[in-house]
Amino acid sequence: MNLNLIEERIIIKETNMLLKVDGKKYVKLARNTILKERMQLENYILRNPIFLTTFEPIDVEEDAPKIVKLMARASKNANVGPMAAVAGTISQLVMENLLKYGSRNVIAENGGDIALRCEKDVVVGLFAGTSPLSGEVGFKLKKEKIKNGYGVCTSSGTVGHSVSFGNADAVVVFAKEASIADAAATSIGNYAVGKEDEAINRCLEKAEEIENIDGVLVVVGKYAGKIGKIPQLVKTDKKAVLSEFFEII
Template identity: 55%
Template sequence: MIVNRITRERIKIGETDLVLKTDLMKHELPNFILKQRFELKSYIRENPDFLNSFEPVIVEKKNNGEPPLIVSLMARAGRRGEVGPMAAVAGTISQLSMGFMIENGAKYVIVDNGGDVALQTDQDVVVGLYAGESSLSGELGFKIKFGKTPMGVCTSSGTVGHSISFGRSDSVTVFADEASIADALATSIANNALGKKDHDAVQKSLERAEDFRKFMQGVLVVVGESAGTLGKIPKLVQTNKKVVLGDLFEI
């Protein structure tokens, strides 16, 4: 069996801070990301509600035609997750970046944008679980079979990172066909991690997740020492790495 050489690159552009692992490095990717960001910012200048809304937003055709793809994907994800479109921005950029690489001939692509991951691979990989101060953090990972990709694996947290969350989950990790959808659903489910007791917060999150079963493959919720799942998630395996949010990558 021939194993492709995998290279790693970090791309930081404004708020976008992604790690790319691929068998085919394309130096045009940063320009592609710049273009997506420019189109999103241009749309927001004309439609500020798109940036500020915590509720789903409908995007419509303007005189100049269809809205940019990044805007349409974010808006659709927000509607699926019943959250504002910006809840899906990181996952959408990961998804579009992965698509760009695949279209240019890559067979193995993992794009991790601050814990919001889009991947399509020709090898099995392990995605590490980071859940703040929970004892599960850095001890477990999800083994993703290459035949199940492309996939979006996105994590939201009320205790880790800078994203807005109204709940207190250490991590809500959603698995879906698209990273844009996974990102929005993770945010929505994490917002419902409420209750003084950890197991109550997990239960409330899973109750909310029931509303989205048709849009995702599965979800793992961690609050303190309590955890719960809904749907189908990849096989959990032990790891010995203190990974960061969304980190990967044992093969």
């Protein structure tokens, strides 16, 4: 079975999504989903500005928009502010909407935070800044694991513009939901302080405390550590960023 997925980059304000999907018609649907979800989030923040600025979990109303409720739940799970989950939550909502409207394969990557569902195995490349592991290895996600949707999210203290209080080159979290994985990656990455081995150990200790995640890989410099169940690591030999190396096999 060959999957001829089309690839499109969608940029709307801070959202910078690389989308791989079954057909062109789903690109417009993805764009509309991003616009709608962002508008709901922005309108909520206008009424509740603390949602944007707090680094602590907060309770939200029962009738809050779905994106707000998902972010709040993910932040509570990882004990961080809700905005720590924004990119992964948007990826997750795009994937869910496209699946609802008939696409069978979706890879939605938003700034290193990925929600995907595919009918074949997928290798996702690791991007970890200047670490020698960056671009050299990837994670082989089995089709059985991702058949109901899955989340792979990365936080970095050395790459990108997201807020991190640690210095990890990459904290990669695997979970059934990208919203949960995104908040967890931020939370764990905040503990990457000290020498490489100390930073990794602190991150892994924090990861043990967080529920609803499958596994974590932490990369600091040339060192890496893992906890829980992570997908098989495979050599990629491709100097590609996480967001732009997907091999469907």
